[in-house]
Amino acid sequence: MTFGTRGFLAGISMIAMLGAGTIGVRANDSLLKAQSDSNQWAVAGHDYANTRFSPLNQINAENAGKLSLAYSFSLASLRSNESSPIVIGNTLYVSTSWGPKYVYALDAATGARKWTYEPEIPDDVLQYACCDVNNRGVSYADGKIFVGRLDGKLTALDAATGKALWTAKVVDYKQGSVITSPPLVVRDKVITGFGGGEYGVRGALQAFDINTGKLAWQTFTVPTPEEPGGDTWKGDSAQHGGGAAWLVGSYDPKTDTVYWGTSNPGPWNTAVRSTGNGDFGKLTNLYTASTLALDPNTGKIKWHIQTTPADAWDYDGVNEAVLADLNIGGSNVPALMKADRNGFFFVANRETGRVLSAEKYVFSNWAQKFDLATMRAVEDPDKRPGPGHPAKDICPNLIGGKNWQPMSFNPQTGLVYIPSNNVCMDWSVSDVAYKRGVFYLGAEFPTKEGPGGFLGELVAWDPVNQKKVWSIKEDLPFNGGTLTTGGGLVFAGNIHGDFRAIDAKSGKMLWSKNLGSGIGAGPVTYMVDGKQYVAIVVGRTAALPAFLGEVGKKMTAAAPEGGSLFVFSVQ
Numbered sequence: 324m325t326f327g328t329r330g331f332l333a334g335i336s337m338i339a340m341l342g343a344g345t346i347g348v349r350a351n352d353s354l355l356k357a358q359s360d361s362n363q364w365a366v367a368g369h370d371y372a373n374t375r376f377s378p379l380n381q382i383n384a385e386n387a388g389k390l391s392l393a394y395s396f397s398l399a400s401l402r403s404n405e406s407s408p409i410v411i412g413n414t415l416y417v418s419t420s421w422g423p424k425y426v427y428a429l430d431a432a433t434g435a436r437k438w439t440y441e442p443e444i445p446d447d448v449l450q451y452a453c454c455d456v457n458n459r460g461v462s463y464a465d466g467k468i469f470v471g472r473l474d475g476k477l478t479a480l481d482a483a484t485g486k487a488l489w490t491a492k493v494v495d496y497k498q499g500s501v502i503t504s505p506p507l508v509v510r511d512k513v514i515t516g517f518g519g520g521e522y523g524v525r526g527a528l529q530a531f532d533i534n535t536g537k538l539a540w541q542t543f544t545v546p547t548p549e550e551p552g553g554d555t556w557k558g559d560s561a562q563h564g565g566g567a568a569w570l571v572g573s574y575d576p577k578t579d580t581v582y583w584g585t586s587n588p589g590p591w592n593t594a595v596r597s598t599g600n601g602d603f604g605k606l607t608n609l610y611t612a613s614t615l616a617l618d619p620n621t622g623k624i625k626w627h628i629q630t631t632p633a634d635a636w637d638y639d640g641v642n643e644a645v646l647a648d649l650n651i652g653g654s655n656v657p658a659l660m661k662a663d664r665n666g667f668f669f670v671a672n673r674e675t676g677r678v679l680s681a682e683k684y685v686f687s688n689w690a691q692k693f694d695l696a697t698m699r700a701v702e703d704p705d706k707r708p709g710p711g712h713p714a715k716d717i718c719p720n721l722i723g724g725k726n727w728q729p730m731s732f733n734p735q736t737g738l739v740y741i742p743s744n745n746v747c748m749d750w751s752v753s754d755v756a757y758k759r760g761v762f763y764l765g766a767e768f769p770t771k772e773g774p775g776g777f778l779g780e781l782v783a784w785d786p787v788n789q790k791k792v793w794s795i796k797e798d799l800p801f802n803g804g805t806l807t808t809g810g811g812l813v814f815a816g817n818i819h820g821d822f823r824a825i826d827a828k829s830g831k832m833l834w835s836k837n838l839g840s841g842i843g844a845g846p847v848t849y850m851v852d853g854k855q856y857v858a859i860v861v862g863r864t865a866a867l868p869a870f871l872g873e874v875g876k877k878m879t880a881a882a883p884e885g886g887s888l889f890v891f892s893v894q
């Protein structure tokens with residue numbers, strides 16, 4: 324059995340290391356150093372590239388059946404617990420869904436508490452969080468921990484003591500903008516987005532000085548009428564146009580580029596912001612439902628890919644961009660991979676913004692295919708709802724082929740592990756007027772079960788050949804994010820609370836344990852004093868089932884709410 328990972332030099336680690344000086348652009352030295360130590364889990368997505376791949380291999384396909392509990396820790400916070408812990412040295416930092424205890428620092432080997440961060444978060448944040456109160460984790464750099472808060476603030480804490488060092492106001496949460504995802508630290512800047520795609524906010528990304536919390540730049544994801552892209556909106560609809568950057572960003576130190584996705588346009592009724600009849604011409608509502616590449620120094624947008632133009636289905640483009648160098652047709656391609664909510668798996672050249680391939684990774688019928696020449700989906704006009712023409716049996720439904728639950732990429736198997744959904748819907752639009760801080764939708768969207776007798780599927784996807792290699796079907800949607808390791812494993816939970824170790828090559832289930840509440844979060848792994856641990860936060864989605872009718876009722880019946888961290892090892 325091998326314990327070390329020193330020889331590991333797969334493409335992903337190299338992405339983190341490339342920034343260490345050789346190419347000329349420094350990222351954040353402390354964070355790069357933390358990422359290059361494979362015993363740690365330094366970023367919510369493991370690394371700047373969001374791979375969720377750890378080369379650790381002490382726990383592997385031979386001994387996974389012997390996994391047992393090392394410790395558990397109550398987060399003392401119910402509702403949707405979605406946090407990916409990070410581990411720096413021997414300290415594990417984990418956030419909760421909404422407090423009152425918001426962030427804990429624990430001894431990563433024993434679970435003993437080091438400090439707790441308890442800010443005053445007003446109770447009314449619940450009414451401004453479209454999809455429940457939650458937090459997907461914290462970020463680290465320069466001896467500080469950064470947390471984006473439900474009340475629209477960003478706080479820096481002393482990583483050693485938990486003492487608050489500065490707090491910056493990012494956004495007024497009362498417009499319907501909570502912060503639910505960790506920020507991205509690049510050099511001296513802490514970059515964050517905020518939510519509100521369902522409340523008609525105008526989305527933005529903002530960078531704050533790492534030492535003072537002072538605003539360094541702000542980039543709106545939806546232009547004014549005078550700016551480039553401003554003519555892609557009907558009238559002055561862009562001012563409530565959504566495009567919220569509510570999920571996580573990625574970063575490539577080699578080209579010094581940040582990648583971030585944007586949410587659906589507001590409102591859901593396309594007639595307000597486009598032509599509403601399918602022949603939307605130029606009215607595509609830039610830069611919503613898109614992937615943006617930005618300069619971290621200035622926030623300037625370098626390029627964009629709009630995967631769902633004039634979105635009519637709530638197909639946010641926020642899902643995480645996973646960066647890896649792929650061998651495509653004999654060439655080493657700097658790729659960006661995204662399992663889009665709209666059901667297409669996109670592989671793009673992350674330096675040029677050109678889509679190289681896009682195939683359906685779930686059953687999807689709103690578009691026949693994605694045309695690489697026009698960089699646009701070829702839609703089925705019957706599936707585009709608008710005034711006077713409701714649409715039926717559209718797949719995927721609004722939670723998407725994949726939602727926020729993170730996928731992972733294993734450079735050893737070459738596969739991506741996607742927690743996918745198989746749910747469809749009907750859709751009809753209705754009149755809607757903007758009112759600050761309330762839902763700005765204008766649509767009905769009854770849920771239907773997807774074909775095939777299953778509603779969720781863990782899909783192992785070959786991104787080069789764009790095809791499914793193996794899968795595990797689930798009776799319900801909205802299952803947990805994935806972790807993959809150098810031990811040849813995939814770890815993932817489901818909404819029943821079953822936490823599994825799976826053979827990364829074959830899909831064979833090697834170990835399963837029910838943890839008492841549904842799992843949405845992505846697991847993480849780390850090593851302390853020569854022992855590898857796997858950590859998972861449990862606590863099923865609390866409010867999302869309300870969007871999903873009978874399917875939602877089954878989801879709430881599957882497991883009670885919860886809020887705990889479980890940590891496993893092989894004894």
Ligand SMILES: O=C(O)c1cc(C(=O)O)c2c(n1)C(=O)C(=O)c1cc(C(=O)O)[nH]c1-2
Binds near residue numbers: 453454517518867
């Ligand atoms: O447009 C937005 O601002 C926004 C924010 C969030 C969020 O911050 O959690 C979600 C969504 N949209 C969304 O569309 C969605 O399906 C969703 C699911 C969840 C969750 O925590 O389970 N959040 C969100």
